[in-house]
Amino acid sequence: MIIERILIFLIFITGFIGLISMKNIIKKIIGLNLLSSSIVLLFILEASRIGDEAPFLDDKVQNIVDPIPQALMLTAIVIGVCVTALSLAMAVRLYKTTGSLDITIIKERLENDC
Amino acid sequence: MIVNNLFLTPVFLPILAASIILIAKSFLPVKARRFCEYLGIIIGLLLPIVIVLLLYPEVINNGSLSIIIGSYTPKIGILYNFDSLSLVMIVLTNLLTLPAWIYSRSAGPSHSYFTALLLLQSATIAGISMTCDIFNLFVCLEVMGLVAYVLIASKQEKSAVFAAFNYMMYSSSSMVFFLLGSFGLYRLTGSLTYQEITKTLVTLSAKEQNLALICLLLMIVPILLRVAIMPLSGWLINAHSKAPHAVSALLSGILIKIPLFILIRVFSISPMMQNLTLVLSYIGSATALIGVLLALSQSDAKKLLAYHSISQIGYIVTAWSLALHYGIDTTLGAVLLIAALFHAFSHAIFKGLLFLSIGTATDAAGNRDVYKIRGVNYMLRQKGEKFPLTMICFFFGALSIMAIPPFNGFFSKTLLTYYIKPSINYTILNIASIGTIASFIKLSRIFLPSKEMKKPIKELPTAKFPISIHLSLIILASLALLTGIFAKEILKLLENIFISTNLKSIKYSIFFSKSNILKTLYTGLVGIFLFIIATSKYGSKILHKLRSLKADFTDQYVAFAITIALLSWFLLV
Numbered sequence: 001m002i003i004e005r006i007l008i009f010l011i012f013i014t015g016f017i018g019l020i021s022m023k024n025i026i027k028k029i030i031g032l033n034l035l036s037s038s039i040v041l042l043f044i045l046e047a048s049r050i051g052d053e054a055p056f057l058d059d060k061v062q063n064i065v066d067p068i069p070q071a072l073m074l075t076a077i078v079i080g081v082c083v084t085a086l087s088l089a090m091a092v093r094l095y096k097t098t099g100s101l102d103i104t105i106i107k108e109r110l111e112n113d114c
Numbered sequence: 115m116i117v118n119n120l121f122l123t124p125v126f127l128p129i130l131a132a133s134i135i136l137i138a139k140s141f142l143p144v145k146a147r148r149f150c151e152y153l154g155i156i157i158g159l160l161l162p163i164v165i166v167l168l169l170y171p172e173v174i175n176n177g178s179l180s181i182i183i184g185s186y187t188p189k190i191g192i193l194y195n196f197d198s199l200s201l202v203m204i205v206l207t208n209l210l211t212l213p214a215w216i217y218s219r220s221a222g223p224s225h226s227y228f229t230a231l232l233l234l235q236s237a238t239i240a241g242i243s244m245t246c247d248i249f250n251l252f253v254c255l256e257v258m259g260l261v262a263y264v265l266i267a268s269k270q271e272k273s274a275v276f277a278a279f280n281y282m283m284y285s286s287s288s289m290v291f292f293l294l295g296s297f298g299l300y301r302l303t304g305s306l307t308y309q310e311i312t313k314t315l316v317t318l319s320a321k322e323q324n325l326a327l328i329c330l331l332l333m334i335v336p337i338l339l340r341v342a343i344m345p346l347s348g349w350l351i352n353a354h355s356k357a358p359h360a361v362s363a364l365l366s367g368i369l370i371k372i373p374l375f376i377l378i379r380v381f382s383i384s385p386m387m388q389n390l391t392l393v394l395s396y397i398g399s400a401t402a403l404i405g406v407l408l409a410l411s412q413s414d415a416k417k418l419l420a421y422h423s424i425s426q427i428g429y430i431v432t433a434w435s436l437a438l439h440y441g442i443d444t445t446l447g448a449v450l451l452i453a454a455l456f457h458a459f460s461h462a463i464f465k466g467l468l469f470l471s472i473g474t475a476t477d478a479a480g481n482r483d484v485y486k487i488r489g490v491n492y493m494l495r496q497k498g499e500k501f502p503l504t505m506i507c508f509f510f511g512a513l514s515i516m517a518i519p520p521f522n523g524f525f526s527k528t529l530l531t532y533y534i535k536p537s538i539n540y541t542i543l544n545i546a547s548i549g550t551i552a553s554f555i556k557l558s559r560i561f562l563p564s565k566e567m568k569k570p571i572k573e574l575p576t577a578k579f580p581i582s583i584h585l586s587l588i589i590l591a592s593l594a595l596l597t598g599i600f601a602k603e604i605l606k607l608l609e610n611i612f613i614s615t616n617l618k619s620i621k622y623s624i625f626f627s628k629s630n631i632l633k634t635l636y637t638g639l640v641g642i643f644l645f646i647i648a649t650s651k652y653g654s655k656i657l658h659k660l661r662s663l664k665a666d667f668t669d670q671y672v673a674f675a676i677t678i679a680l681l682s683w684f685l686l687v
Contacts, residue, residue, distance in 0.1 A: 005214055
């Protein structure tokens with residue numbers, strides 16, 4: 001259990017560093033994705049603490065995982081997809097208008113235009 | 115469906131209306147689409163107001179109405195709780211979305227997607243104001259954010275997209291921390307609704323309780339980010355100033371305040387959260403002061419207004435956190451909460467008015483630099499405006515924010531400052547209102563006559579000035595005036611809603627007492643003086659330095675980390 005947590009923490013940190021220090025906006029988006037994936041994994045890991053079968057409420061299946069975190073994470077993944085799609089759309093628009101994916105260059109070019 | 119469940123309609127009706135509009139957009143001819151848009155606005159914005167107002171007696175009698183969606187057990191289902199706070203917020207949101215929509219018909223993005231997005235936003239705000247479930251709160255906040263990003267980027271301008279992208283990265287990544295916090299609470303207490311968490315928290319050991327407090331803090335800071343108190347407000351300036359004018363009005367008017375009032379419920383989860391209220395009130399006052407200083411230094415008209423939004427939210431946060439400090443069950447706390455709500459309400463009206471009128475003026479001038487634009491009236495007349503209504507409406511809004519009677523800003527600011535009197539916050543807020551006056555004198559200069567104006571207009575303009583702009587401005591301006599004139603009645607109504615005992619405690623004599631009138635007068639005079647200093651040689655040098663301060667993308671995260679560290683120190687030590 002502890003090894004999994006350390007690995008999840010590493011994913012979290014990787015995502016966070018990617019989000020903050022990368023200049024490329026696509027890499028920033030990937031960082032954001034890693035960040036939210038790590039939380040999803042954390043919830044799923046937590047759910048499997050009490051069992052390891054899929055949560056079908058049937059008499060034959062016992063020792064099931066906690067179904068609530070799984071339901072929550074389904075929603076969180078959907079929201080994550082929306083955020084990714086929207087941010088990629090914006091990245092495309094920014095690239096088309098400024099001709100660069102580097103956040104500092106985009107900022108400079110936008111300021112020069114104004 | 116039972117009558118009492120009607121309070122869910124503010125969530126479902128706008129979604130229904132938005133889907134009608136989108137279906138009409140895909141399948142129907144143009145005329146029918148227009149009709150469907152109007153129908154959607156009636157169903158999605160006006161009908162919920164009527165329904166919510168019909169439920170008013172129920173709320174007064176029962177305190178609150180609640181329902182678990184889908185009739186699950188409380189442990190699994192999502193609990194929605196409709197109380198007086200949700201009532202006020204839903205009415206406020208829908209009432210102010212309407213003028214913004216009317217304005218957008220001719221000036222802003224007028225396609226059907228825009229109407230559908232506005233309706234979706236109204237639905238999420240209704241959801242946020244009623245939900246009692248942490249995870250549902252997360253979903254509603256994220257959807258509200260997503261709608262806001264799209265609305266900001268809906269202006270076909272490069273910098274608007276960049277502002278939306280920046281806001282999105284910052285707020286989505288902070289929502290990850292919100293999710294982490296809710297994970298911790300679920301892990302510790304095994305439930306997601308506020309009441310259940312409160313019940314279980316008491317039974318935990320001291321160490322676990324501290325852990326739970328940290329989790330709560332991780333949830334609170336992302337919400338405070340949406341509220342844009344000072345270290346966390348880096349995203350707001352570009353997002354609010356680059357957005358289409360109608361969207362700026364909505365963002366500044368409503369979207370930054372709803373999360374704040376939701377926090378009351380999150381704060382009520384643990385009594386230990388009381389430790390934070392005092393420090394938040396100082397942060398609020400500091401926000402008001404720094405915001406107004408930065409506003410004074412701006413040259414871009416809409417950026418100036420955006421900094422004023424930060425400053426005014428500082429006022430609201432101060433009153434709000436002091437209300438929590440005294441406890442909203444006590445009379446003083448309830449009065450402060452009413453003051454915060456009333457100021458939020460009047461700020462929503464006058465800031466909407468200011469954004470719309472300044473937006474119209476800068477569009478006519480074709481430029482947003484306050485130092486360069488002069489004689490806006492002349493330009494507006496060239497666009498076909500026969501009567502200088504835009505200017506009059508701007509001055510209604512400006513006098514409101516400067517707290518001059520009989521406009522609503524005067525009443526809300528007086529009430530707010532009167533009840534926080536013996537503290538240092540009182541002094542700071544009064545200094546901030548001097549700055550407000552100075553910076554609005556600066557902004558009003560764009561209406562000064564210019565040389566060009568003396569020339570007679572050679573040919574009468576053929577273009578008609580769009581009536582929807584005037585209509586929305588008139589609605590907001592008359593609201594600003596009427597809520598000022600009838601301030602007493604509105605406050606009595608709020609008293610009825612929030613103070614259950616018969617002890618009526620707001621002193622109505624404070625508004626026109628001698629000391630208050632004198633205070634307004636002095637503030638005005640010092641404000642004019644400050645304006646003169648600011649336009650002098652040294653003043654403009656300092657302002658130029660302030661203006662050239664720039665925040666980086668990474669700086670926002672530093673601010674985020676500092677806020678979490680600071681607040682957790684106050685919470686635990």
